[in-house]
Amino acid sequence: MASNGTTGHTSPSPMKATSNGVFQGDNPLDFALPLAILQICLVLVVTRGLAFLLRPLRQPRVIAEIIGGILLGPSALGRNKSYLAAIFPQKSITVLDTLANIGLLFFLFLVGLELDTKSLSRTGKKALSIAIAGISVPFALGIGSSFVLRATISKGVHGSSFLVFMGVALSITAFPVLARILAELKLLTTDVGRMAMSAAAVNDVAAWILLALAIALSGDNLSPVVPFWVFLCGCGFVICSYFIIPTVFKWVSRRCHEGEPVDEMYICLALASVLAAGFVTDSIGIHAMFGAFVVGVLVPKEGPYAGALVEKVEDLVSGLFLPLYFVSSGLKTNVATIQGIQSWGLLALVIFTACFGKIVGTVVVSLICKMPISEALALGFLMNSKGLVELIVLNIGKDRKVLNDQTFAIMVLMALFTTFITTPLVMAVYKPAKRVSKTDYKHRTIERKNPNTQLRILACFHSSRNIASIINLMESLRGTEKHGGLFVYAMHLVELSERSSAILMVQKARKNGLPFWNKGQRSDANHVIVAFEAFQQLSKVSVRPMTSISSLSDMHEDICTTAERKSAAIIILPFHKHQSLDGSLVTTRADFRWVNRRVLQHASCSVGILVDRGLGGSTHISASNVCYSITVLFFGGCDDREALAYGVRMSEHPGIRLTVVRFSVEPGCLGEIVRIDADSQADKVVSTDEEFLANFKEKISEDSSITYEEKTVRNVAETIAMIRSYTRCNLFLVGLMPDGEVALALNGRSECPDLGPIGSLLISPEFSTTASVLVVQQYREKVSPNSTLETLDESPNRDLGSVD
Numbered sequence: 155m156a157s158n159g160t161t162g163h164t165s166p167s168p169m170k171a172t173s174n175g176v177f178q179g180d181n182p183l184d185f186a187l188p189l190a191i192l193q194i195c196l197v198l199v200v201t202r203g204l205a206f207l208l209r210p211l212r213q214p215r216v217i218a219e220i221i222g223g224i225l226l227g228p229s230a231l232g233r234n235k236s237y238l239a240a241i242f243p244q245k246s247i248t249v250l251d252t253l254a255n256i257g258l259l260f261f262l263f264l265v266g267l268e269l270d271t272k273s274l275s276r277t278g279k280k281a282l283s284i285a286i287a288g289i290s291v292p293f294a295l296g297i298g299s300s301f302v303l304r305a306t307i308s309k310g311v312h313g314s315s316f317l318v319f320m321g322v323a324l325s326i327t328a329f330p331v332l333a334r335i336l337a338e339l340k341l342l343t344t345d346v347g348r349m350a351m352s353a354a355a356v357n358d359v360a361a362w363i364l365l366a367l368a369i370a371l372s373g374d375n376l377s378p379v380v381p382f383w384v385f386l387c388g389c390g391f392v393i394c395s396y397f398i399i400p401t402v403f404k405w406v407s408r409r410c411h412e413g414e415p416v417d418e419m420y421i422c423l424a425l426a427s428v429l430a431a432g433f434v435t436d437s438i439g440i441h442a443m444f445g446a447f448v449v450g451v452l453v454p455k456e457g458p459y460a461g462a463l464v465e466k467v468e469d470l471v472s473g474l475f476l477p478l479y480f481v482s483s484g485l486k487t488n489v490a491t492i493q494g495i496q497s498w499g500l501l502a503l504v505i506f507t508a509c510f511g512k513i514v515g516t517v518v519v520s521l522i523c524k525m526p527i528s529e530a531l532a533l534g535f536l537m538n539s540k541g542l543v544e545l546i547v548l549n550i551g552k553d554r555k556v557l558n559d560q561t562f563a564i565m566v567l568m569a570l571f572t573t574f575i576t577t578p579l580v581m582a583v584y585k586p587a588k589r590v591s592k593t594d595y596k597h598r599t600i601e602r603k604n605p606n607t608q609l610r611i612l613a614c615f616h617s618s619r620n621i622a623s624i625i626n627l628m629e630s631l632r633g634t635e636k637h638g639g640l641f642v643y644a645m646h647l648v649e650l651s652e653r654s655s656a657i658l659m660v661q662k663a664r665k666n667g668l669p670f671w672n673k674g675q676r677s678d679a680n681h682v683i684v685a686f687e688a689f690q691q692l693s694k695v696s697v698r699p700m701t702s703i704s705s706l707s708d709m710h711e712d713i714c715t716t717a718e719r720k721s722a723a724i725i726i727l728p729f730h731k732h733q734s735l736d737g738s739l740v741t742t743r744a745d746f747r748w749v750n751r752r753v754l755q756h757a758s759c760s761v762g763i764l765v766d767r768g769l770g771g772s773t774h775i776s777a778s779n780v781c782y783s784i785t786v787l788f789f790g791g792c793d794d795r796e797a798l799a800y801g802v803r804m805s806e807h808p809g810i811r812l813t814v815v816r817f818s819v820e821p822g823c824l825g826e827i828v829r830i831d832a833d834s835q836a837d838k839v840v841s842t843d844e845e846f847l848a849n850f851k852e853k854i855s856e857d858s859s860i861t862y863e864e865k866t867v868r869n870v871a872e873t874i875a876m877i878r879s880y881t882r883c884n885l886f887l888v889g890l891m892p893d894g895e896v897a898l899a900l901n902g903r904s905e906c907p908d909l910g911p912i913g914s915l916l917i918s919p920e921f922s923t924t925a926s927v928l929v930v931q932q933y934r935e936k937v938s939p940n941s942t943l944e945t946l947d948e949s950p951n952r953d954l955g956s957v958d
Contacts, residue, residue, distance in 0.1 A: 220483070259432050300320035327361075341532075345525075362447065365547055412457070513535060598723060611722060789892035793931055793932050805857070890913070
């Protein structure tokens with residue numbers, strides 16, 4: 155059912171589609187297509203610009219889209235009649251509304267496609283009680299306020315329809331908006347976040363049912379039995395769809411295989427089904443969006459088919475068509491109709507009623523369930539957020555003449571206000587205590603007094619491209635059975651984007667925590683989980699796959715927090731570049747570099763950055779087939795000791811040969827490498843290195859798989875040539891910030907601060923090697939978190955010839 159924006163006006167003559175151009179005397183704005191293009195471009199510029207401006211306030215994008223619609227409408231820019239007549243003339247509104255409703259149709263299909271119906275059946279009693287209270291109390295108060303509105307500004311409207319529409323409008327909680335707010339505030343893992351998501355999911359389903367009832371009751375009914383027939387036919391449509399749609403699409407899903415493109419015919423079948431279902435429900439007398447939503451809910455979620463539908467549809471719908479719906483609402487919203495003390499008093503009454511009913515109802519039940527007062531208040535504020543569903547309700551009420559202009563404007567402002575205040579109020583009343591450093595978190599490094607204790611590693615990856623090398627790296631760390639074992643947390647780093655499908659990831663996070671792991675859930679579609687499960691079964695390594703869902707600006711917080719929670723000794727991060735087919739390193743995404751640098755600054759354990767050049771190839775290598783040559787370049791310092799400790803652990807694998815190369819300055823050298831004047835700190839570092847190497851050489855005296863070599867060099871060129879002679883290995887292990895005269899001379903060649911001087915040298919284009927590189931930073935207590943990277947940032951400007 156397309157919205158009718160021309161209510162109360164005579165229908166203007168229809169516009170022709172395209173013009174002949176300005177050179178033939180045609181004004182493009184008098185024709186449907188060029189005018190629609192201009193409207194869409196204007197909408198995108200305004201809404202995206204507002205979203206950018208509101209980002210520091212951590213507001214969801216729906217706020218920017220609602221405000222943008224109001225600004226473009228008669229409330230602001232539309233006060234200029236010339237602008238309104240030129241850009242949004244009455245004869246163009248039908249085209250704009252039609253496009254907006256087509257976008258809404260497919261967006262609701264995506265919402266249904268991403269709705270996890272199974273999770274509703276697992277909702278706990280506490281969340282269900284909160285959801286019921288969050289619906290019933292504001293619904294009752296909405297009905298009460300409707301009597302006040304009918305007696306003042308809404309005289310003559312259909313009684314029962316108005317009661318239900320007001321109740322539904324005040325009782326709605328916007329599930330997608332709530333999910334976005336929780337993710338932005340990093341509350342998904344908290345008890346408040348999990349409870350809010352569970353209650354909002356129940357609330358969302360109840361809102362759709364109540365909205366269907368409200369639509370059935372509305373309209374110019376000639377007979378009181380018409381609503382009954384509308385509702386009965388709607389139920390019949392749902393029942394028929396329940397038996398037909400899953401059967402058809404299960405047959406389609408079985409013919410779509412993982413890793414292969416989905417046939418275009420199957421995509422067209424789904425899109426045609428959405429349109430057909432929309433036509434049926436519109437013919438029945440309920441909105442076409444209900445048919446699209448039902449199809450989305452009933453399409454099977456297993457296999458690659460559902461994911462392919464989301465990929466094909468969502469960017470065009472969410473980015474282009476859906477903002478038109480908010481503008482369509484804004485064109486019907488005229489804040490100027492709210493005039494006088496009575497109207498503004500009614501606006502205050504509606505806002506108070508909406509907030510009071512939702513917040514108080516939720517808080518009281520939460521306190522009865524013995525939740526702390528701060529959590530109960532935060533939950534009440536979160537449940538008070540509105541969104542797209544609210545606007546859908548109001549637009550349908552406006553189109554069906556249940557809401558007049560003044561009531562519609564009041565309700566839109568109420569939705570905008572309640573959603574806008576959610577984030578600041580939650581931040582004010584609920585501040586989860588920062589995690590106190592664990593007193594039993596002893597092993598924060600690979601280097602330790604007792605190497606036989608359990609080793610815990612947090613291995614991070616961005617995509618399936620990194621998985622094989624990560625698994626092969628973990629395989630080489632297994633060591634021998636004398637150790638306490640190896641425990642790997644494999645964390646998939648996923649960006650929380652503005653795309654609607656991000657809500658599906660948030661739903662998973664709600665069920666399992668953020669980061670979450672799949673407990674006993676084997677999904678053929680999730681090849682990441684399958685790969686690590688296979689590795690765990692073939693090896694003696696305990697692996698727990700996890701997923702972190704957050705924005706890139708605070709992804710490092712999830713990584714560092716998880717490492718501390720799991721008592722990890724080292725975090726392994728992928729480098730922000732990957733190897734292309736010609737062997738060169740190309741940037742995967744520049745933002746990943748800043749994630750790595752923040753982890754290096756804030757991690758409470760050691761950190762390793764892996765430059766992957768295909769360690770072991772593109773598949774997992776079994777233990778019996780492992781045959782690696784690993785080289786540790788040792789210059790001195792704690793980072794190099796950590797790299798060597800890592801290499802020693804790897805050397806216990808029977809298929810690995812380890813070569814340790816120690817570099818030092820040739821005595822009496824007066825060349826490019828100049829001796830540093832000794833001080834107490836330098837003496838301490840040297841003595842620690844000597845003690846560490848002495849213990850190392852003693853342990854490996856009878857180990858034929860480890861080779862220890864000492865090399866003396868006179869200048870940088872000789873050092874580089876010496877390193878170049880070891881490039882035929884499979885993996886280099888180096889420290890991020892090595893100490894000593896040789897490393898100091900190489901600092902001037904550090905082009906990538908997050909890899910240090912040696913790592914930067916090994917990945918430079920002129921340094922030809924196929925070996926992967928693992929750059930290690932050892933955790934150090936009571937050290938400025940920025941000191942390492944500040945030193946590296948300054949190093950390119952250091953004068954090599956003046957080191958003294």
